[in-house]
Amino acid sequence: MPRNKxxxxxxxxxxxxxxxxxxENGYEQTSIQDILDTTGLSKGGLYHHFKSKEQILEAVMERRIQYVGKRFHELICDTPGENAKEKLKKILAQLAADSKIHTLDQALASQIDPHFVVNGIQTCIRQDAPIIAELIKEGNRDGSLQTEQPDLCAEVFLMLLNYWANPVLFHRNREETDIRLRYLQSMMSQLGLDLIDDSLIAHLINAYVQ
Structure with a gap:
């Protein structure tokens, strides 16, 4: 057999x-044979790379994290704004409207792995929060934000938005999700980071909750 180049x-x-x-089908309803049929690979060809469907799931989840990270950094570089606050609001709105992020989350809702969640939290704190913090500091300088402790505020904001308020992790309905997002909206406004508006809340609820 020729070696895969x-x-x-x-x-x-x-x-x-x-x-x-x-x-399309959900994780449980997708078989290894379905993946073989779609890719045209033999079982040996697939098992050379992955020993099980669970390993494939881990790779899919990792791919999702990489996509979100790449998209986030693209938006940081490419999104215009009259000030830092408006730039941050536009970035959040574009992430909330990105269907590639949310459709996979919904498909994997019943297969959330604790290691995947912990990995996401670590990435959030170590990589994403410092970037948000720099924009908050820029907002403090240009007068569009008045936020104390920007580094800590960025960490709290992303943790609550991405995890505590995420309906996929807790299987929440629209009403439960709306309550938490509006509480987060009020709390962050008190901290001087009033980035969550009604439009963003609607985008997030429609993206995640059927």
Whole structure:
């Protein structure tokens, strides 16, 4: 049998196909055979890269984290705004409206793995929060924000928005999610970080809650 000259491309093809199948059919309803049929690989070809469907799921989740990180950094660089506050609000709105982020979350709602959540929290604190903190500091300088302790405020904001208020992690309905987002809106306004408006709340609820 000829050696696979492009193992990373094959691995990516498996992960991409699995992600689409998980969204279309759900994780439980997607079989290894479905992934084989979609990719055209043999069982040996697939098992060379992944030993189980659970390993494929881990790779799909990691791919989602990488996509969100890449999208976040693109928006930081490319989003205009008359001041830091408006730039931050636009970035949050574009992330909330990104269907690629939310559809996969919904498909994997019943398969949330604690290690995946912890990895996401660590990425949030170590990589994303410092970037948000710099924009908050910029807002303090240009007068559009008045936020004490920008570094800590950024961490609290992202943790509560991405995890505490996330209906997928807790299987919450629209009303429960709305209550938490509006509480977060009020709390962050008191901290001088009034970034959450009614439009963002509506986007988040429609994206995550059926």
């Amino acid at each position: 492009h193992p990373e491309q094959t691995r990516e093809r498996i992960v991409a196909a699995a992600a689409e199948l998980f969204v």
